[in-house]
Amino acid sequence: MLIQLAITGLLVALLPLAVVWVSNDPNKYRKLVWVTLFLTFDLIMFGAFTRLTDSGLGCPDWPGCYGQANPFQAHADIRSAEVLMPTGPVTLVKAWIEMIHRYLAMSVGVLIVAAMLVAWRLWLKSGRKSPKFSPWLPTALFLFVCLQGAFGAWTVTQKLQPVIVTTHLLLGLGLLALLAWLAARQGTQNPLPAARHGTSLRVPAAVAAVLLLIQIALGGWVSTNYAALACSDFPLCHGQLVPSMDFANGFTLWRHLGKTASGDYLPFPALTAIHWLHRSFAVVVIAVVAWVGHKALKTDGLRALGGWLLMVLALQFVTGVSTIFLRWPLAIAVAHNGGAALLVLLLSMVNYRAKFSVATAPGLSGAQRLAT
Structure with a gap:
């Protein structure tokens, strides 16, 4: 079984690897990093779909x-x-939904291994002098x-x-953030300390990322x-600004799904x-991220990222409110998860640009220019 699963993961990874191989981009490593970033975003979206369709235990x-x-071989048991x-x-x-999610995860793992091996080869070839090909971040990835795979198994x-x-x-979103940082690094000739205009964004961007x-x-x-519909009205909750709530049971971390730590059913106030x-915390996050986006719009080299950040933030607010009024439709719930992933990606790149001033490499694609 393990050999069959490994072969399946390799086969799924062959298509993106072929895209990298036949690409006209002379920098195949940069292309590999961007393709891995794109597929990791897709994996997060499909993971949200898996969770929201209650398919996490589709294969127990x-x-x-x-x-x-x-599932073909397990058809009788299913x-x-x-x-x-x-x-x-x-x-x-x-x-099938659960296994497709696992196959995609394996293919992303194959691509990350490939990126790590290529980075080590290019770094050694450059005499260990090129920061762009430093292998330490790909190795950390x-x-x-x-680690992400281990938590997938424990799930x-x-x-x-x-x-x-x-x-x-x-962890999945952390993986996306690290890949976004690596991809942003490939869009620079030589990372240098940020100029003064970029430095002013360094602390706000970091604070926004933490929030x-x-x-x-x-x-x-x-x-x-499964608390998405615990408040069915907006902006109030049960017609109150501060409704009756049970924080103790709601935020007890180590407990079974739908149960309290003592094994009773989780009460609705929780x-x-x-x-x-x-x-409520969304109000704080929207204010801070919008402020960072506004500052980015006024900063040379960050205007495109700032605009995208504000647009995705607005979309995230709309999808969040829509899940309440439309009773949590699947498509909007998945889109809300995707919006969160996009915010992580964009803020990672803003943080990179706030830390380094970058000279845009020639011949970048439209997607790659988001990093500049």
Whole structure:
């Protein structure tokens, strides 16, 4: 089974690797990094789709499905489980969603290994003098993706325990942030200390990134505890500015899904507390990120990033409110997760530009110019 899974991951990774190989870009390493960044974003989006369709236990073991490499081979076991519980958690559709997510994750792992090996080769070839090809960040990415894989396994074996699922989400976005930093570095001739106009953004951009991380953790806690509809009105919650809430049970980290630490069912005020805190903290995050976007619009070399940051922030607010009024439709919920990932990506690049002044390399694609 493990050999079959490894072959599947390699086969899925062959297409993006072929795209890099046939590309007209003379810098294949830069192309590989950007393709890996793009597929990691896709993986996060599909991971959100997997979670929001309740497909996380579509295959209740790991890394295979009922000990097999794909749902075709596990068809009999899946059908037996589906007969017992027609709505899940195990169904044929959910099994395929979960396994496709795992195949994509394996392919991203293959691409990160490839990027690490190429970085080491180019760095040694350059006499260990080119900071652009420094292999330490790609090596850290390799270790990071291994940790992410471990939490992916624990997500299944711990039966969607909220703290494990939320950590898995945060690690995925952390991987995206590191890849965005690496991609931004490929768009520069030589990273240098930022000029004065960029330095003024360094602290605000870092603060915005930390606040966004906290907000995403709160949002992940909302999603993994199924608290998205705990407040069905906006801007009030149950018609009150501060409704009745149970923070103690809502924010007990080590507990089973839907249960308190003592094993009782999670009370509704606990779900209200989870939702309300995420909604309230969003006000702070929107204000700070909008301020950083506004400052970026006025900074040479950061105007495009600033504009994108403000547009995605507005979209994130709209999708967040829409999930309440439209009763959490799947497409909008996935888009809301995607907006969070885009904010992470953009803020990572803003932080890079605030730290370094960059000279744009010639011949960059439109996507790569986002890093400049």
